[in-house]
Amino acid sequence: MKGVLEIKVLGQLVVLRGAREIALPPSKKTRALLAYLAVTNRRQRRDHLCQMFWDIPDDPRASLRWSLSKLRHAIDDNGDCLRTDRDSVLFDTTGLDVDLPGVAHLTAGDVHALDTQRLETAAALFRGRFLEDLELPRCPVFEAWRTFHGDALDRTRLMILQALVERLRSDPERALTYAETLQSLDPANKQITLEVRSLAAAARERAVQPPPAREEHQALAEGPAPDVQRSQEIHYCSSPDGVRLAYAVSGSGPPLLRAAHWMSHLQYEWESPVWRHWIDSLSTGNTLIRYDERGNGLSDWNVGDISFDAMVTDLESVADAIGLDRFPLLGVSQSCAISIAYVVRHPKRVSRLILYGGYARGRRKRGDSHQLDTHEAMTTLIREGWGKDNPAFRQLFTEAFIPGASREQMAWFNDLQRQTTSPLNASLLHTTFGDIDVSAMLGDVGVPTLVLHARNDAVVPFEEGKVLAAGIPGARFVDLNSANHILLGDEPAFADFLREVRSFMAE
Incomplete structure (x- = not known):
């Protein structure tokens, strides 16, 4: 009996079957195709996939057929997941173990509401940047998609790590692990560097200091009185x-x-x-x-x-x-x-x-160069x-502007x-x-x-x-x-x- 297929995209693309890693095709475009289909998890038009990954002179449809055959062979799939017809392709992840849904679209409010154990589970899902081994500069639409999902997930990861450091200050040894990861992601941030030093000292001395009490703020207290007519x-x-x-x-x-x-x-x-x-x-x-x-x-x-x-x-x-x-x-x-x-x-x-x-x-x-690439993407x-009518695009854009917003906002x-x-x-x-x-x-x-x-x-x-x-x-x-x-x-x-x-x- 086949084991459960696992797909990991929070880092380099890794596919496992029954905890054993599957050797994927060496073609980077073929692996990028698999990642795109698995993450989107909806039927894609063949014309769209051809436009995304192959230039016209390369006979895109033949290249797509070749890549699909290699993927089907690699994951030992008999049509259970990879379903194709003349016009479209679907990689159905129902029943598969994909790491992305565990952190996708988490807002600051969600992070605040999760208990510490679930936050630590979410932090452990990240092995690196989103599909960090699948950079395709000559495929601009795919690269834009990969880059902006990567940036959004980076922000989510930072929120999770910052929340864990804040919650675990009374346990400096545990908090230090997350603070050091934060430091590796943002080495120029002096505040994080000071946090790491403080936690390291506290862990060495085992002198736990209670976190300072937070002040309660009412941001709109200075706003207009309720009985004022807005116009x-x-x-x-x-x-x-x-x-x-x-x-x-x-x-x-x-x-x-x-x-x-x-x-x-x-x-x-x-x-x-x-x-x-x-x-x-x-x-x-x-x-x-x-x-x-x-x-x-x-x-x-x-x-x-x-x-x-x-x-x-x-x-x-x-x-x-x-x-x-x-x-x-x-x-x-x-x-x-x-x-x-x-x-x-x-x-x-x-x-x-x-x-x-x-x-x-x-x-x-x-x-x-990263800012330039981000702008072009x-x-x-x-x-x-x-x-x-593409909620994924709009949500990605929104999460950059107001990551701490409520669902209504x-x-x-x-x-x-x-x-x-x-x-x-x-x-x-x-x-x-x-x-x-x-x-x-x-x-x-x-x-x-x-x-x-x-x-x-x-x-x-x-x-x-x-x-x-x-x-x-x-x-x-x-x-x-x-x-x-x-x-x-x-x-x-x-x-x-x-x-x-x-x-x-x-x-």
Whole structure:
């Protein structure tokens, strides 16, 4: 009787039958085909598989047939798992032992809810990076799929390890193992290095210190009172090239202008569980002005120019339409660079500059091959999957932006991708953001500046926030303890963000 077939993808691809490793075909594409079919676990069109793995001159269908025959022979399959017909291929993993489902799509809330034993079981599933031995640079669609699953799983692994270190501080010998793994994954992180040293010393001395009590935070305590009626007014203005721009006004008090970032929709985000606390809190004591970037939300989608300079001009158009003379300016994510360019053009109009989660250099300008590969892979995924009925793509994208979100928040953010812009615009915008470089302008920023960045942000690296602050004369940098690119309302980091911003604007 055959043993259970085991497929391990959290590391190098390994296939076992009855605990004995199966010798897979030497062809990397054939092994990558097996991994892709096993992970997706749904019927795939032959044309799609041919396009993913083989070039047209190579007779893709013949290459696919050859690879399938080699796989069927290697795993001793008589059609139980690998099922084919003229048009499609299915590798049915029902009844098989695959390691990925044990950790796939775990959120921060899930990690928090799991007991320690189950967390340790999940941590043990990781033997390395997702399919780390199957890099295929000449197969860009597969490589984009592999890279982004790998990045998402890396973040999940870090969350699991960090949770275990925190829970096991009273047992330093056990915690040390997970801390050392964390250190191997992020050797430049000084905080982890200090954690390892502390645990090692505690383990040697067997002097266990109780973990410090956590403070209870209420992130929305400073928000509007429950009896305040929420309302916003939506208006339109035009840019010099004729693009119609939508902007919204909410709250009352001195103006605060938020520069537009992508994936915004003034109406849709008004009631959203991801952005509502931002809007309400920043509208308290201020008149908040937000606008949809060209190609997004309620602004015109059919535009000929989606360039960085056009985005700076749009910011100028909105500020002029409202009649703002001198005002504080808030940049978020890539709109930090747009805000910097605006300040350099109009140094007397901005009273204070607030930059959150931003960067001076896009991924293509950072001189980091991994960042470049990640950017290109994301561009490919956006072109292939944006706005389509592909929940796997949307979930992957969402987990990068808000890994600590609830299921409701993730579902809303998934849907936002379809509501906010077209696949073409999303691809063009992402390309533009990759080429941003305002490094040379940083020294010319002459207004008081506050830079804030989430410590474990997976979308914009923490180091980029530090680079931004270091280049602006006199800028103050605030480190926020979060992994979310968009801070969530129930996390302490959002309360810290509000406190810092309000204090800065009141100075």
